[in-house]
Amino acid sequence: MMLTTLQRVRAAWKGEMRFPDVKNANIPSTKPKFLTSRTGSASLRATWLGHSCYYIEFPSGLRVLFDPVFEDRCSPVQWLGPKRYTQPPCSLSDLPTVDAVVISHSHYDHLSHPSVVELAKKNPEAYFFVGLGLAKWFLQSGISKVTEMDWWQDIELTLQKKKDEAQTSTSENDDPSAPDTITARISCLPCQHSSGRSNLDQNHTLWASWAVSSGGKSVWFGGDTGYRRVPRVPPGVNDYGPEYESLPRCPQFKQIGELRGPFDLGLIPIGAYKPRHVFSWMHANPYDAVEIFKDTRCKRAMGIHWGTWVLTSEDVEEPPKLLREALKANGLPEEGVFDVCALGETREF
Amino acid sequence: MSRAVTGATRLGRFLFRSPPSPASKTVLRSSVTVSGAVLAATATTAAATATVASMVAYSSSVSQPEILAGSVPADVQDLAHHIKDKNGRTIRFRNPYPSTGGVEPMSWAMAMDMFRYGDGLDGISEHDLIT
Numbered sequence: 001m002m003l004t005t006l007q008r009v010r011a012a013w014k015g016e017m018r019f020p021d022v023k024n025a026n027i028p029s030t031k032p033k034f035l036t037s038r039t040g041s042a043s044l045r046a047t048w049l050g051h052s053c054y055y056i057e058f059p060s061g062l063r064v065l066f067d068p069v070f071e072d073r074c075s076p077v078q079w080l081g082p083k084r085y086t087q088p089p090c091s092l093s094d095l096p097t098v099d100a101v102v103i104s105h106s107h108y109d110h111l112s113h114p115s116v117v118e119l120a121k122k123n124p125e126a127y128f129f130v131g132l133g134l135a136k137w138f139l140q141s142g143i144s145k146v147t148e149m150d151w152w153q154d155i156e157l158t159l160q161k162k163k164d165e166a167q168t169s170t171s172e173n174d175d176p177s178a179p180d181t182i183t184a185r186i187s188c189l190p191c192q193h194s195s196g197r198s199n200l201d202q203n204h205t206l207w208a209s210w211a212v213s214s215g216g217k218s219v220w221f222g223g224d225t226g227y228r229r230v231p232r233v234p235p236g237v238n239d240y241g242p243e244y245e246s247l248p249r250c251p252q253f254k255q256i257g258e259l260r261g262p263f264d265l266g267l268i269p270i271g272a273y274k275p276r277h278v279f280s281w282m283h284a285n286p287y288d289a290v291e292i293f294k295d296t297r298c299k300r301a302m303g304i305h306w307g308t309w310v311l312t313s314e315d316v317e318e319p320p321k322l323l324r325e326a327l328k329a330n331g332l333p334e335e336g337v338f339d340v341c342a343l344g345e346t347r348e349f
Numbered sequence: 350m351s352r353a354v355t356g357a358t359r360l361g362r363f364l365f366r367s368p369p370s371p372a373s374k375t376v377l378r379s380s381v382t383v384s385g386a387v388l389a390a391t392a393t394t395a396a397a398t399a400t401v402a403s404m405v406a407y408s409s410s411v412s413q414p415e416i417l418a419g420s421v422p423a424d425v426q427d428l429a430h431h432i433k434d435k436n437g438r439t440i441r442f443r444n445p446y447p448s449t450g451g452v453e454p455m456s457w458a459m460a461m462d463m464f465r466y467g468d469g470l471d472g473i474s475e476h477d478l479i480t
Contacts, residue, residue, distance in 0.1 A: 038404055097404045125409045132439070147411055152425050154417040159407035178405040185417070190430070192444050203441045206430070229450030250448040255422045281449040 018313050022085035025316045027307040028342035029089050034096045037175035038063075038182075043348035044217040044264055048341055050088050051308035052110055052223060054267050055095060060215025061182045062159070064100045066267065067110040067223065068092070068119060074109035074309055076197065081108070082309040085316065089344025098123045099159055100186065103130045104223025105207035106137070106195045109309060117141055127157060129186055131195070131206030149188035151208060157184040184214035187260060190252040191225035193282050211260050217349070220263040220296055224305060226250070227288035229281035239276060240287050240329075253295035265349045266298030268338070270323050271306025274314040283312070286323035290330050293338055300349055301338040 032047050038061030045057040051074075052067040070092050075081020092115060101119055104110050111134075119126060120143045128138055128146040135148035147155060159182040193207040210221045228249045230239040239247075273285035284292060286303070293301045306319040324334045332338065341347055416425075429445035 036404075099407070099409060125407060127409055127411055132442070145409070147414060149414045150428075151430065152416055152421045153414040155414050156412040156417070158410050160410070162406045162408055175405055182407065188414070192446070192449060194444075195442070203432075203443065206442045226449070228448045248446065248448045248450075250444075250446055252422075252446070259420060259422070 020310055020313060020315045022310060022316055025085055027086045027316070028345075029086060030342045030344045032090050032094070032344040033346060036096075038097075038178045039175055041348070044219070045346050045348050046219070046265060046267070046302060047346040048302065048304070048343060049090065050084075050086065050343055051306075052104065052267070052269065052304045054221070054302070054304065055098075056212070056219055058184070058212075058214045058217055060184070060217075061179055062099055062157075062184050062212075062214040063097050064102060064184075064212055064219075065095070065098045065119070066102050066210075066221050067104055068101060068115045069109060069112040070115045071112050074107075074112070076108065082311055084308055085310065086308055086343055092118050093122070095122075098126045099182075100157060100184070100212070101126055101128045102186070102210045102212065102221060103128065103134065104191075104209065104221065105131060105193060106134055106197050106201075106205050107224065108197065109311065110224060111197075113141060116143060120145070125159075129155070129188070129210065131188065131208045133205035134195075137205075148206075149208070150206065151188055151190045154185055154187045157186055159183070182214065184212060187211040189220075189256050189260065191223060192250045192252070193224050193226065209256070211256075211263065218263045218265075220256070220261075220266045220298055222266065222268045222284075222289075222292060222296075222304070224269055224282075225284055225292070226280060226282040227253070227284050227292055230276050232275075232277040238287075239280075249291070253292045257295050257297035261297030263296065263298045264300065266293055266296055266301035266338075267304050268292055268296075268298070268301050269305035270303035270340070271314070271319040272311040273319075274312050279312055286319055287326040287329070289323065290326040290332070290338065294330070302347065303338070303340040306340075307343065 035041055035057050041057065042059050044059060047055045049055055051069060053069060054066045056064045070088050072078060073081045073083050098119060101116065116128065126145065128143060130138065130146060130148050132148050132150050135146045138146040161178065161180045187210065189209045189211055191207060191209040194203055195205045195207045196202040209223050209225060212219050228247050230244060230247060233239045268289045269284050270286045270289045272283045273279050303319060303323055310316065320340045323338065323340065327334050327338055430442050431439040432441040432443055434440050
């Protein structure tokens with residue numbers, strides 16, 4: 001991490017960390033339309049709420065939120081640090097029920113103190129799932145329903161309809177067909193990244209990808225990950241060319257695919273990757289993302305980790321374009337397999 | 350001298366400059382194409398009033414974390430991603446595979462060399478860098 005920081009500073013000093021123009025950025029946004037009942041759809045519904053935040057409605061009735069950050073800046077303070085160039089498509093208070101909140105790691109663009117505190121207040125039954133070492137931070141924030149997990153560990157989450165609700169609910173908003181019990185399996189899985197909220201806690205807590213399955217549908221959440229580290233490559237040269245074929249790839253995604261896959265939906269990072277020789281080890285570019293998609297055996301995927309904050313120097317609209325190029329290069333359809341969507345848009349799987 | 354000023358200016362610009370925030374309270378309307386689908390995009394920066402329903406309430410419980418499903422990779426029991434102190438207590442974590450290229454924990458001296466010489470350290474292994 002320290003090396004990356006130094007490399008980042010050095011790249012900025014040399015003018016390699018240019019600041020992409022966001023004035024004319026055209027990241028589409030639409031008003032989210034969530035289900036009004038737990039049993040409103042037989043499909044898995046996934047709504048992008050910006051960067052790596054996705055709200056997932058399982059057909060079982062389970063509602064899961066990944067990496068919620070609704071603040072303007074992903075930073076320890078709100079007067080310095082990366083600032084949003086796209087607004088969240090809705091506020092936290094607009095979200096329906098949340099049963100589980102899954103956090104990939106402690107970096108500020110994935111874990112926000114105000115957001116998780118507000119979520120816990122609004123959803124007192126919601127469980128928070130985090131990597132090893134991070135539960136203490138939640139407990140200190142007043143959130144007690146937190147479970148920390150190591151890679152390859154699983155838990156069973158059980159939701160039981162409250163007795164008084166089951167017997168007396170007559171409100172027109174209540175759903176009489178809501179099941180008495182909803183179960184889910186949540187798995188903490190590896191990825192290649194780092195963690196830290198200051199210079200004093202670098203890698204003190206575990207980073208992870210996650211799998212959630214419930215009612216016969218499954219999601220793999222990549223969170224934030226690299227795939228392989230590439231050296232400085234001449235401009236215009238693709239680092240997936242034959243001369244770079246021997247660079248080691250992270251084997252954990254193949255392990256995930258073989259041991260936990262396939263998944264109905266993968267949420268896979270595609271942004272924050274330039275300069276590549278600085279960020280490739282920790283941030284996948286779209287070419288890496290397609291390899292991860294294949295390794296993890298996801299049937300479909302949506303791109304995350306783009307379109308919200310400028311964290312690195314690629315053009316803000318480049319990731320979706322490069323994703324299509326990478327899909328084509330891999331002989332995959334450019335649409336309908338691994339897509340991006342508008343902020344607030346819901347896709348069904 | 351001028352190189353130093355230019356470098357410092359670039360660094361400062363990167364660290365402190367933030368993109369302009371879209372005007373709050375403004376409603377933006379645009380018709381855009383995303384993956385072939387034309388969306389009439391309406392972004393209200395202040396509040397996108399999503400439909401919120403009061404759903405049936407549930408109480409929740411979780412089991413203890415454990416390895417439940419199927420097999421796991423052979424090296425998982427080694428906990429190679431844990432960095433432990435002499436008492437066997439995990440104090441930090443690491444990426445256990447060479448696909449990071451060895452860019453993790455390192456000494457300040459290495460860091461300064463990296464800053465001075467750049468790619469000259471690309472071949473160094475992670476173990477060489479751990480202090």
